[in-house]
């Protein structure tokens with residue numbers, strides 16, 4: 001029903017377009033930047049969104065030729081409907097590229113993060129990515145299309161409180177490596193993009209969710225992880241401040257689409273270049289030490305003591321007030 005609202009856009013769609021691209025998670029951040037950039041270059045963009053308003057927003061921000069498709073990567077029916085629609089519009093043509101971009105970040109200490117949250121994290125970032133890929137492959141194969149998986153620097157190292165997100169991005173690396181060889185016979189290229197901190201709404205979502213999850217923990221858990229949470233929360237706020245614009249990722253995506261033979265991996269940002277390199281050349285314990293120092297991550301006993309001190313000082317303050 002909703003997709004039909006955008007069918008007027010199909011008339012605007014230029015049959016001599018440069019190529020066609022499906023992008024998941026195009027409502028904001030990197031996905032939106034890629035949709036707008038590729039549209040400007042002349043690609044026919046099928047932009048995956050979950051809300052009608054986000055599709056309209058994309059049309060307003062672009063040439064008007066972008067075709068929003070309702071796409072929830074955790075919902076098989078939604079994937080089927082979306083790709084059926086893409087197929088209908090493309091007719092006998094194949095799909096030039098799939099950009100697997102949709103993802104969520106659920107931060108928290110692994111000891112206590114609800115397992116349901118881990119399931120959700122993997123469902124969107126890993127299983128959703130593969131389900132959409134499977135649905136697009138027949139269309140991609142027709143023209144030896146390309147697949148670009150949005151990974152992360154956290155697909156190479158796993159900092160505290162980002163264990164579930166990193167697990168999902170390590171899995172994206174694994175899927176990319178296997179797919180790359182499996183799809184070789186049809187001349188299809190699969191690349192993974194590994195950005196560091198990029199300025200997008202994800203930082204706000206992730207710090208808000210992190211705070212909410214932490215606050216839902218019982219007092220004893222907060223005691224154990226309070227200082228660890230504080231330093232990682234501050235680190236996330238700082239990363240959000242120093243993050244680089246998402247248009248840089250969009251330009252890398254353009255490079256992957258237009259390269260004669262794209263590279264298998266694209267690391268974006270100085271932070272990602274340095275941390276990925278260090279994580280690969282250093283012994284684990286030395287790298288752990290560097291991360292610990294960099295974040296100011298505490299030892300458990302120090303964290304507990306600090307939390308107890310905070311509690312006592314708060315109690316004293318309330319007593320004084322009384």
Ligand SMILES: NC(=O)c1ccc[n+]([C@@H]2O[C@H](COP(=O)([O-])OP(=O)(O)OC[C@H]3O[C@@H](n4cnc5c(N)ncnc54)[C@H](OP(=O)(O)O)[C@@H]3O)[C@@H](O)[C@H]2O)c1
Nearest residue numbers: 025027028029030050072073102103150152197198200202
């Ligand atoms: N920003 C960074 O610093 C950074 C760094 C490294 C890698 N990355 C990666 O870059 C990609 C884009 O992230 P971003 O920073 O641009 O974040 P973002 O602005 O939060 O965008 C995430 C997108 O994923 C969509 N999404 C979430 N759940 C979905 C689902 N079940 N089905 C379909 N779409 C869904 C969101 O749609 P709704 O609006 O409907 O929720 C949104 O469009 C992700 O793969 C992320 O891991 C980002």
